Structures are given as structure tokens and as C-alpha cells.
Amino acid sequence: xxxxEFIKRTVPVSILPLFIGxxxxxxxxxxxxxxxxxxxxxxxDHMLVLIQLNGGNDGLNTVIPLDQxxxxxxxxxxxxxxxxxxxxxxxxTGLHPSMAGMQSLYTxxxxxxxxxxxxxxxNLSHFRATDIWLTAxxxxxxxxxxxxxRYLDQEYPGFPNGYPNAIMPDPLxxxxxxxxSNALQGPNGALGMAITSxxxxxQLITGGVDAAPNTPAGHELTFIRQVAxxxxxxxxxxxxxxxxxxxxxTLYPSPNTNSVADQLKIVAQLIGGGLKTRLYxxxxxxxxxxxxxxxxxxxxxxGQHANLLGKLSVAMxxxxxxxxxxxxxxxxxxxxxxxxxxxxxxxxxxxxxxxxAAPMFIFGRKVAPGIVGSNPVIPQNAxxxxxxxxxxxxxxxxxxxxxxWFGVSQDVLDAVxxxxxxxxxxxxxxxxxxxxxxxxxxxxxxxIKAPSGGDIPTELGLQQNxxxxxxPTTTIPFTSNGGFVQIKVYDTLGREVRTLAEGTFSPGxxxxxxxxxxxxxxxxxxxxxxxxxxxxxPMVLVK
Numbered sequence: 001x002x003x004x005e006f007i008k009r010t011v012p013v014s015i016l017p018l019f020i021g022x023x024x025x026x027x028x029x030x031x032x033x034x035x036x037x038x039x040x041x042x043x044x045d046h047m048l049v050l051i052q053l054n055g056g057n058d059g060l061n062t063v064i065p066l067d068q069x070x071x072x073x074x075x076x077x078x079x080x081x082x083x084x085x086x087x088x089x090x091x092x093t094g095l096h097p098s099m100a101g102m103q104s105l106y107t108x109x110x111x112x113x114x115x116x117x118x119x120x121x122x123n124l125s126h127f128r129a130t131d132i133w134l135t136a137x138x139x140x141x142x143x144x145x146x147x148x149x150r151y152l153d154q155e156y157p158g159f160p161n162g163y164p165n166a167i168m169p170d171p172l173x174x175x176x177x178x179x180x181s182n183a184l185q186g187p188n189g190a191l192g193m194a195i196t197s198x199x200x201x202x203q204l205i206t207g208g209v210d211a212a213p214n215t216p217a218g219h220e221l222t223f224i225r226q227v228a229x230x231x232x233x234x235x236x237x238x239x240x241x242x243x244x245x246x247x248x249x250t251l252y253p254s255p256n257t258n259s260v261a262d263q264l265k266i267v268a269q270l271i272g273g274g275l276k277t278r279l280y281x282x283x284x285x286x287x288x289x290x291x292x293x294x295x296x297x298x299x300x301x302x303g304q305h306a307n308l309l310g311k312l313s314v315a316m317x318x319x320x321x322x323x324x325x326x327x328x329x330x331x332x333x334x335x336x337x338x339x340x341x342x343x344x345x346x347x348x349x350x351x352x353x354x355x356x357a358a359p360m361f362i363f364g365r366k367v368a369p370g371i372v373g374s375n376p377v378i379p380q381n382a383x384x385x386x387x388x389x390x391x392x393x394x395x396x397x398x399x400x401x402x403x404x405w406f407g408v409s410q411d412v413l414d415a416v417x418x419x420x421x422x423x424x425x426x427x428x429x430x431x432x433x434x435x436x437x438x439x440x441x442x443x444x445x446x447x448i449k450a451p452s453g454g455d456i457p458t459e460l461g462l463q464q465n466x467x468x469x470x471x472p473t474t475t476i477p478f479t480s481n482g483g484f485v486q487i488k489v490y491d492t493l494g495r496e497v498r499t500l501a502e503g504t505f506s507p508g509x510x511x512x513x514x515x516x517x518x519x520x521x522x523x524x525x526x527x528x529x530x531x532x533x534x535x536x537x538p539m540v541l542v543k
Contacts, residue, residue, distance in 0.1 A: 046332075047271065047277070047278050047279070047333075048278065048332075048333060048334070048335065048405065049281075049333070050279070050280070050282070050334070050336075050337065051264075051283070051334060051336045051337075052181075052281065052282070052283045052336075052337060052338070053287050053312070053337065054284065054286070054338070054339075055126070055286055055287030055288035055289070055339075056288055056339055056341065056342060056354055056355070056358075057358055058287070058293065058305060058341065058355075058358070059342070059357065059359045059376075060072065060076070060341075060342065060376070060388070061081070061096060061305055061342075062358070062359060063093060064081060064093070064094045064095070065092065065093060065378065066086060066091070067375055068375060069083055070380075071378035071379060074382070075345045075346070076345065076346040077346075078294075078296065078346055078348075078350050079293055079351075079352070080300055081097065081300050081301055082301070085097045085301050089106050089113070092375055093375055097306075098301070098307070098309045098310035098313060099309050099310070100313065101316065101317030101318075102313045102317070102361070102363075104317065105316065105320060105363055106369065110363055110369065111362075112361070112362040112363070112367045112368055112370060112372065113359050113360075113372065114361075114362065114372045114392060114397060114426070115359050115371060115372065115374060115392075116374075116376055116389060116390055116536070117337075117393075117394050118341070118357035118358070118390040118393070119138070119390065119393050119394055119395070120138070120139065120393075120488075120490070120494070120495075121138075121139040121140065121495050122356045122390075122493075122494045123139050124340060124356075126339060129339035129340050130339040132339075133339055133394060134146050134181060134183040135147060135182060136394075136417055146181070146182045147395075147416060147417065148173070148279070150416050170234070170238075171238070171277055173280075173281070174238070174279070174280050174281070176263045176266055176267065176281070176282050238275065240273070241269075241270050241273030241275040242273060245268075245269040245270055245272035247265055247268055247269055247272070247322055248322055248325035249268075249319075249321040249322035251314070251321050252265050252318040253314055258311045258314060259284065261314055261315035261318055261319075263282035264316070264318070265319070268319055268323060271326070271331075272322075272328065284311065284312060286304065287305075289304055289305050289342070289351050290347070290351045291347075291349035292304055292349070293350055293352055296350050303350075312336070316334065316361075316363055319334070320363065320365075323365075329364065329365040330365055333362065333363065333364030333367055333401075333405060334361075334362070334363045335361070335397070336360055336363075337360055337394065337397075340354060340356060340358065341355040341358030341387075342354065342355040344379075344382045344386045344387065344388065345382045345383065347384075355387050357376070357388040357389060357390045357494070360394070360397055362397075362401070366427060366428055368425045368426055368427055368428045372392070372424055373391040373392060376389065376391075377536075377537075377538050379538065385493065386492045387492050389490060389525035389527065389536045389538070390490065390494055390527065391534055391536055392422075392424065393421055396423070396424050397424060397426070398421075399417050400426045401426060401427070403423065404426060405426075422532055422534065423531075424532070459481065460479055460481045460533055461528070461533075461535055462478050462526070462528045462537055465477075465526065468540060469542040470516070470539065470540070470541060471516075471541060471542050472515060472516050472517040472541070473513055473515045473516070475511050475512070475513055476500065476511065476513075476514060476526055477511050479509050480507055480510060481507055481530070482506060482507040483504065483530055483531055484504050484531060485502075485529075486501065487499070487500045487502075487512060487528050488526070489525070489526050489527075490525045490526075490527065492522065492523050492524070500514055514526070514539075516541045521543040522540070522541060524540075524541060525537065525538055525539070
């Protein structure tokens with residue numbers, strides 16, 4: 001049996017036999033993704049914390065499009081939040097009333113909201129959708145490596161030989177909890193295994209590894225035992241950091257009342273203890289809210305989803321406060337993600353069913369605060385099949401953070417994400433500029449800052465198609481600034497229907513014709529992407 005196949009089948013995870021605050025810690029060793037995350041290597045001490053919201057978060061009950069409230073009141077009459085309860089971020093956009101802490105992060109410039117995040121042809125199965133987000137694959141491609149683990153084969157194919165060492169004695173990724181993240185899966189399997197036996201404990205002390213038979217399988221067993229020993233060495237440095245570290249914030253809730261706060265409290269403790277780990281992963285489950293999303297007896301601002309959003313908000317606020325008090329807030333940013341959003345229309349069980357696009361949050365003192373993207377468009381007569389249009393591919397978020405926060409080169413990004421995705425302004429530029437009034441109304445169409453700090457030309461954009469409604473053809477006008485333009489059409493399930501334009505267009509106004517003769521009637525979205533700019537608009541086909 002080849003080493004690659006043997007490791008894949010026998011070494012699924014790297015688990016530390018270590019508990020801090022009641023949580024199991026998993027440590028992952030030196031890897032190419034993580035090499036990229038610290039390296040610039042010796043030049044940066046930046047860290048990234050990922051919060052996975054398991055189950056599919058309802059974005060429309062999280063970030064509320066106040067300018068679409070009348071349509072929401074029709075689509076979600078049994079779960080809709082009262083408009084005056086929504087916590088305003090802008091005059092057009094607000095947060096669930098349970099998220100007061102995150103509203104405070106926004107108003108103090110520590111929160112970025114990325115609207116409409118999904119990918120073409122989204123899958124609505126929990127398992128497959130989660131796999132897509134963790135591997136950064138297209139929906140019709142199955143990958144065996146994670147978007148982080150793909151660095152392993154490129155930069156450290158010989159792992160675990162030589163690590164830990166004096167230059168980097170600490171693990172570069174820690175997951176708190178028992179759920180394995182496929183994002184860290186490399187071509188040869190995971191980087192460690194469970195260490196549970198007394199023999200393994202004494203091997204840690206003596207530095208030895210049990211003899212194995214001089215056979216191909218015996219050689220693999222020796223390799224696995226080496227990984228196990230390395231994992232225990234990482235356990236030692238984690239224990240030392242936990243002993244040295246201290247939590248300063250008084251905003252954390254009581255232990256065992258908020259699982260994600262408990263996890264982030266441990267992360268802060270390890271950061272305060274001097275651990276050089278660059279990547280942390282925590283989880284909050286329960287977002288699969290098919291029923292009882294709200295408590296209809298107590299009101300739409302209560303219930304399962306309100307409790308979850310409240311826990312997330314409290315945890316993020318306490319964590320950010322802790323980082324500030326220990327002087328680490330300039331070194332750490334965080335990101336939330338979920339495998340999909342929920343449908344526009346609610347169901348009869350006071351819940352929501354699996355949907356497509358949803359917002360992501362990027363938080364920390366060094367993020368570019370504000371809202372990237374525009375509010376989703378809610379049709380006045382939404383049906384159970386209607387979904388939110390994608391504005392940004394989730395891999396654009398991944399790539400932007402790797403590039404802007406960790407300094408990863410474009411060539412490496414292309415190899416990790418397998419395609420070139422647009423860059424988003426998620427990290428604040430080194431020289432701070434004037435901040436806009438948070439209650440200013442949004443522009444007529446989205447205009448975001450390019451990474452260089454220059455404005456995207458105001459003439460760049462989509463106009464409304466005409467005629468609309470249409471049958472069977474319609475014209476879509478758009479304006480180019482002289483660069484690459486891509487225009488695609490999607491249905492309400494997020495499936496790609498047609499590519500109408502893809503290439504470099506001269507500056508000025510252009511038009512493309514969409515012929516929907518072979519398509520069923522209904523609502524469709526046309527989306528324009530041009531480097532750092534994107535915009536989507538709805539249109540209606542009638543027959």
C-alpha cells in the first residue's frame with residue numbers, strides 16, 4: 001500500500017489529549033497554508049480566527065434590508081422582525097436586535113459585512129455544501145484537499161520531519177472542539193492522529209518511538225507514531241501558553257452558557273500566553289432552523305435564531321474587548337461563515353428552509369469597516385423556490401484575506417484557490433482615510449474601494465434591462481471602464497443560466513441581448529463583475 005493511501009485511511013485527524021476550559025484542542029503542524037499565514041514568516045504576527053456557523057444561517061434575519069421591508073413583510077409575515085426593533089447600521093440596513101454588540105463593533109469601525117456570499121450553482125445539502133466551503137471547490141467538482149491544506153504539498157511535502165523546531169516551536173493551526181475541518185486536509189491526509197494510550201505519554205517524555213516491523217506497513221506505522229509524538233510536543237507548548245495567558249475582559253458570559261464565547265475565550269488566552277499560532281477555528285451549531293426559528297408566543301425577536309445570534313454577538317464583543325485589553329487587537333481578525341443561507345419566504349413552521357446567498361462578517365480593528373455589496377432584492381411575490389442572488393463568491397473572501405492580511409502572492413493564491421477570484425476591500429489600508437457617515441444612504445449602485453485605495457470609476461455599472469418584464473428577449477445595458485467585464489445570468493436557485501459577456505470592453509456604454517426562449521418564466525438575476533466591482537439586478541421573464 002502506498003504511503004498516501006495508507007495515511008488517508010488510517011490518520012484522519014490530529015487530536016491533542018488536552019483539555020482547556022472543557023474543550024478538546026486539535027493542533028495542526030507546519031503547513032504551506034500556515035507557512036503563508038505566518039510568512040511573510042518572520043515579518044508578520046497576524047492571526048486569523050474562523051467562526052463556523054453550522055447549519056446554514058438565515059441571512060435575512062441577521063442582516064435586514066430595511067429598504068426591502070414591505071416585500072419582506074409579505075414573504076415572512078410569521079417571523080418578520082418589527083422594523084423599529086432592527087439595529088441600524090445604515091438607513092437601509094440593520095442587524096437583528098440580539099446583535100447589539102456587533103452593532104457596536106460596526107459603529108466603532110471593527111466590523112465589515114460582506115453581502116450576498118455564495119458560489120455559482122450552489123448545493124443545498126449540508127454535507128456537500130460544507131465540503132465545498134472547506135475545500136473551495138466548484139459545485140460540480142469534488143476535491144480531496146482543503147483550501148488551507150493545499151499549501152502542504154507545495155511547501156512542506158516532507159512534514160512532519162523537522163517540526164516543531166527552535167524557529168517555530170508552536171502549531172500553526174488550532175481547532176477547538178472535536179469536529180475535524182476538511183479545510184486543513186492535505187494530499188497525503190491529515191497531519192496527525194489521536195494520542196490516547198499511556199505508551200504514547202511515555203514516548204513524549206523519552207522522545208522515543210516504538211519499533212515497528214521492517215515492512216512497508218511498518219514504515220507507515222513509524223510515520224504515524226512520529227506524528228503522534230509531534231502532536232504531544234505541541235500539546236506541551238499549548239499547555240505552557242495556557243498557563244501563561246490570561247483573560248482580561250469582563251464581558252464573557254458565565255462558563256457553559258455560550259459555547260462559542262467559551263471557545264473564543266480560550267483562543268484569547270492562548271494568544272495572550274504568547275502562542276505563535278496563526279489560525280484558530282471555532283464552531284457554533286444550531287443554525288438549521290426549519291422550525292421554531294422564532295418563538296411565536298413571545299414575538300419574532302425571540303426564539304432559536306435570536307438566541308444563536310445573541311451568543312455570536314456577545315462572544316465576538318467579549319473576544320474583541322479581550323484582545324484590546326491585552327494589546328493584541330492589531331494582530332487578530334476574525335471571519336464568520338456558514339454552508340449556505342435560507343430561502344426568502346418562511347415556512348408554515350415559523351422557520352426557513354435551505355437557501356443560497358447570505359452575509360459574512362469580518363471583524364477586528366484592522367478590517368475595512370462598512371458594508372461590501374448592496375442589500376438583496378426581495379420580490380414582492382416571492383415563492384418557496386425563490387432565493388437571494390449571489391453578489392460575491394466566497395473564494396473572493398478567502399483570497400482577499402490571504403492576500404491582504406497575510407501577504408500571500410497572487411501566484412500562490414491561484415494555486416490554492418485553483419482560479420483567480422476578484423479581490424475585495426476587507427482590510428483597512430495602512431494610512432487611514434476619512435470614514436463615511438455610517439447612516440449615509442447607499443449609492444444607486446455599488447461602488448467599492450479598490451485595494452490600491454482609488455475609487456472605481458463612477459460610470460462603471462449595470463443599468464436595468466429593457467423591456468422588463470420581457471418575452472422572450474431583453475437588452476441589458478452596461479458601462480465599462482476599459483477593463484475585463486463578465487455578465488452572467490442566474491435563476492432564483494443560484495444556478496448559472498447563461499454567460500452573456502466575458503472579455504475586455506472599451507470604455508463607454510455597451511449592450512448585450514438575453515434570449516430566454518428556451519427558459520421557463522420567472523425571475524432571473526443578471527450579474528456583472530469587473531475586477532473589483534460587482535453588481536446584480538433582477539429581471540422577470542413572462543410567457
